[in-house]
Amino acid sequence: MPEYMLPGLVAGLIVIVVWLAWRMRRLEQDLPEVLVGEVGAALAGQHRAMLGDLHDGLARQADRLAEHARADRDLLQRGLAGASGQLAASIEAMTRSVDRRLETLSGHVNERLDEGFRKTNETFTNVMARLATIDEAQKKIDGLTTNVVSLQELLGDKRARGAFGEVQLEALVRNMLPPDSYEFQHTLPNNARVDCALRLPEPTGLVGVDSKFPLENYHRMVGQGVSDIDRKLAQTAFRADVRRHVDAIASKYIIPNVTSDGAVMFVPAEAVFAEIHAHHPEVVAYAQGRRVWIVSPTTLMAVLNTARAVLKDVETRKQVHVIKDALGKLAKDFARFDERMNALARHIEQASKDVQDVQVSSRKITAHFQKIESAQLDQGASDELVPVVVAHARRAEGGAG
Numbered sequence: 221m222p223e224y225m226l227p228g229l230v231a232g233l234i235v236i237v238v239w240l241a242w243r244m245r246r247l248e249q250d251l252p253e254v255l256v257g258e259v260g261a262a263l264a265g266q267h268r269a270m271l272g273d274l275h276d277g278l279a280r281q282a283d284r285l286a287e288h289a290r291a292d293r294d295l296l297q298r299g300l301a302g303a304s305g306q307l308a309a310s311i312e313a314m315t316r317s318v319d320r321r322l323e324t325l326s327g328h329v330n331e332r333l334d335e336g337f338r339k340t341n342e343t344f345t346n347v348m349a350r351l352a353t354i355d356e357a358q359k360k361i362d363g364l365t366t367n368v369v370s371l372q373e374l375l376g377d378k379r380a381r382g383a384f385g386e387v388q389l390e391a392l393v394r395n396m397l398p399p400d401s402y403e404f405q406h407t408l409p410n411n412a413r414v415d416c417a418l419r420l421p422e423p424t425g426l427v428g429v430d431s432k433f434p435l436e437n438y439h440r441m442v443g444q445g446v447s448d449i450d451r452k453l454a455q456t457a458f459r460a461d462v463r464r465h466v467d468a469i470a471s472k473y474i475i476p477n478v479t480s481d482g483a484v485m486f487v488p489a490e491a492v493f494a495e496i497h498a499h500h501p502e503v504v505a506y507a508q509g510r511r512v513w514i515v516s517p518t519t520l521m522a523v524l525n526t527a528r529a530v531l532k533d534v535e536t537r538k539q540v541h542v543i544k545d546a547l548g549k550l551a552k553d554f555a556r557f558d559e560r561m562n563a564l565a566r567h568i569e570q571a572s573k574d575v576q577d578v579q580v581s582s583r584k585i586t587a588h589f590q591k592i593e594s595a596q597l598d599q600g601a602s603d604e605l606v607p608v609v610v611a612h613a614r615r616a617e618g619g620a621g
Contacts, residue, residue, distance in 0.1 A: 233278055240270070385431030385488040386415050392517060393418075393429075396524035401531055408479070412472040420480075420527055421534040428473030429484040429520075434461040438492055455499075462496060462503045462514075470510040482511040484523070490516050 393402050393416055406417035406428075414428040440446065441454035465485060473483040485507065487493045493516035497504055507514050515523060 233274070236274075385433050385486065388488045388517060389416055389429065389431050389486050389520075392520055393524065396521065397528055398531065401527070408473065408475060410472070410475060414473050415486075418527060421530060424480050424530075426479045427482070427484060428469070428479055429486055430469050430473060431486045431488060432465040432469075433488055434458060434465065434492065435489070437461055438495065442495075458495075459500055459503050462500070463506060466503075466507045466510050466512045466514075469512050474511060482513060484520075485512050485514045486520055487514060487516055490518065493519070 390404055393404075397418070401419050403417045403419070404415065405413055407413050408417075408428075415431050416429040418427040418429060420427055437454050437458040441451055441458055446454070469483050469485050473479060474481065487496070493514065496514060504514065513523075
């Protein structure tokens with residue numbers, strides 16, 4: 221029996237004893253005094269006997285309860301020991317599992333950290349390379365800024381602009397034409413010196429190309445923050461500059477019976493050339509009326525390419541007789557080749573015919589040998605065989621000779 225039931229059982233027995241004592245007192249009060257002595261003695265004996273039995277029962281019950289308590293304690297201790305062992309084993313297994321997972325997690329964390337460090341290093345390396353590229357680009361930008369400033373300073377001076385246009389013109393001409401088809405700073409019979417003289421075939425003849433760079437009024441015309449009145453005045457001045465350049469080229473570089481009936485005005489800036497042709501068609505018409513052709517670097521390349529094609533065609537025409545002589549010699553050589561090829565074909569055809577004859581004789585000889593082996597050859601057949609063999613042999617010797 222569990223220990224927690226023992227106090228309740230003892231309390232119940234005490235209640236029963238108290239109730240029996242109270243009951244005996246009531247009986248004593250209710251019985252007549254005559255019967256008190258006799259009944260009291262009997263009841264006292266019974267009461268003592270009952271108390272003794274109750275005491276013995278309580279003692280036995282207490283012993284059983286103590287024995288059950290000891291058994292319960294032993295069972296509880298064994299259960300606690302087993303549970304403690306199971307708990308220790310579970311804790312140990314859990315510890316091992318946690319250790320394995322921690323090791324796995326630590327490995328993954330190390331891999332991730334290594335990968336993160338590697339990517340970080342790669343990123344840092346790439347960033348450094350990009351920074352180096354940016355530094356190099358910055359240096360180039362600084363150099364370009366310096367060049368732009370130098371170019372602005374260069375284009376701000378009229379003489380410097382003229383020299384810039386002449387250098388650009390010279391580079392284009394040298395890259396497109398052969399050396400004997402042009403001359404720079406050529407002096408004409410009127411003592412005018414042209415920037416470049418193109419020596420083209422007749423009837424074109426000598427073509428003057430002069431570089432002009434009308435820039436001041438162009439900048440005033442396209443500048444920011446310019447009023448409409450100032451812009452119109454700049455446009456008028458720009459048209460006047462172009463007309464003045466056209467008149468100078470037409471009067472200096474177009475000489476009858478010396479140069480071509482036209483000249484070329486080279487504008488080194490594509491923007492200025494586009495402005496002239498897009499917004500000032502009257503200036504273009506005026507230049508064409510004076511036989512002056514306005515070109516930019518791009519259009520000048522097209523003109524020079526055409527001139528090169530013309531020069532090449534003229535040189536080809538000059539070499540026509542040489543080509544004809546070479547074709548005549550080639551025709552004679554081909555005729556001789558044809559004759560020799562025909563002779564070779566005849567020889568090959570004759571050899572093929574001889575080979576066929578020899579093959580026929582070979583088949584006949586083979587057939588006769590087969591008859592000899594079969595013992596079917598008579599004397600007449602052998603007499604006929606000898607002349608045939610001799611004839612074919614002589615013919616073969618003659619073909620080989």
